[in-house]
Amino acid sequence: MTDTLFVTFLIGLIGATLRVATPLIFATIGELYTERAGILNLGIEGIMFLGAFMGFAIAAQASQAGLPGYLWLGLLGAIAAGVVMGLLMGFFSVTLGVNQHVAGLGITLLSIGLSLFGFRLVFGESSVLPSIQPFAQYSLFGDLPVLGPIFRQYLLTYVAFIILIPLAWWILYRTNLGLQVRVVGENPEAADAAGVNVYRVRYLALALGGALMAVGGAFLSLAQLGAFTPGIVAGRGWICIALVIFAKWDPIRAMWGALLFGGVFALQLRLQTLGLQLPFEALLALPYIVTIIALAIAGRNVAYPGAYLKPYRRE
């Protein structure tokens, strides 16, 4: 009896882990590409927030207008907003070449401010939290016995694991574009000498990264919650910053990191609903502490992209 309970618990936990990891995977891959091109985008937390807001706001309006594909319209809107913010980050970090930490935080603060302002503008100050019918969960492999809950997922979760991760790996290591991104991030002078347009590749990486970060945020409002709240992102962007380093800038390792964190998060959520009195915060702080310890152990051997944080000036 306890065995079947445990199996049910475990199966449910694995399913939840995949769900929690999904937004992290989108945003982490986005940040990974940006950093591989030599730019640290601390705008990630804000861009996820903006993605969550834009996705929800557009989907809610379209849903009221009776459009059937309202969730996909929301997702498109989120992507557009993410691209715009990525390009804005590019203007500051690539064209002007100012301090990337401060510019990135500026993008985060601006995105969060604009989202909250926009939320009040669109939905007013009603006491009822507006909500929409979110994306449905279903199994791509039909209804399986016992293992069912693992495969009953959002389409975006399938996209993250089956399409995004392999594609991100393949583009980065097996295509000309990926090579350009890596060279621009390692040695922009050499890239320039080889005829690669450093500015264009960096802008491209930032736009792509911004789009993925926004999808990560939109997953929260359009799939998991069906609503938008000010605490919706709650530091997930900073987790992704940690995951990129933890993954040593590699997409496959990033997936394992996201799963590890997703597992820890899902576990504490489940234990909490069971009514256990544990300091769950210790579990939640774990991924941050592990990353810091990993950094400390790797020490001087952390292989940051060669041109990390360095603006490129063509003299």
Add this chain to the structure above:
Amino acid sequence: MGLKIERVPAPLWVRPFIPVAAVLATFLLTASLVILVRANPLEAYYYFLIDPLSSRVSAIEVLVKATPLLLTGAAITFAFIGGYWNIGAEGQLYAGATAATAIGIQMQNVSPWLALPLMIVGGFLAGVLWALIPALMKVKLAIDEVVTTLLLNSVALFCVSALLNGPWRNPISQWPQSPEIAAAAIFPRLIPRSRLHLGFLLAVIVIIVLWFVLIRTAFGLRMRAVGLSSEAARFAGIHVERTMLISALVSGGIAGLAGVSEVAGIHYHLIDAISPGYGYTGIIVATLGTLNAWGVALAALFIGLIDTGAQTVSRALGVPSYLGDVIQATLLLVTLGMLLLQSYRIRRQERTV
């Protein structure tokens, strides 16, 4: 005759005008949002900038709002000048607030003359301690401090949350809220029947000390040298690691003081929302203040004014108060971009051909 742009440092008199120009540009940019709500931008900016100063109560409120920003702005400035990119002021603030609460609760039947200095010193040290790990990793292992200080912000929030849901949880209401600090530990009011408290005086003293250290001491000179170029500073015989370590730790300590001031001056207990991001706003203040003590003071007052004004605008014109946040973020980005102007000069050029 033509005009030519050269990459030469602009004359010194240009510098103070850059933040002023940035403020004007920011208001022009954000006016579109005011128009979107069908309000008059000029009217909105009247409520943002003039109205809070027109009554004594709201003018004092500006100083109250500026208090934590003066401290976090000074903290960030102290680190950034020394070439240490401390993004962790938020976490250091929470460390200071936690220490202040822990000490303040114990101060029953103690003279304020003992309680207040203990809390201030304790909060400072807690901030230093929270800044210690990333600072050591930076100077001993050359590990980028941006990510480590940033991640420790989240860890600090989890620690506070664990305390508030654990040992400090209110046993009756079950709210995640610490017990009240003792009466002796509460910062006295500077003006009776107002919210202005000792923390403001503390912040002013910190700003004066900041100015003195940066401009009038050999250590300030060494800090600036390290911040401009650590290689050149090392060549000049400056102990780069020690200088950077001190500026990182003192920065953490000052941010800790912001936490002390909010607990002892405003809330009297610890909650997890004690800072709405003062550590990050400190970066806006330091940038807008061009990393200069008086500039930081003006910038903190200005942001305090916008924070107060945002509430007024929201009440008077129905513009969402989040416009204040948008203005602050835009101001940061615009200032950051416009500060580049100080490395250029426009020269008249005689045509020689």
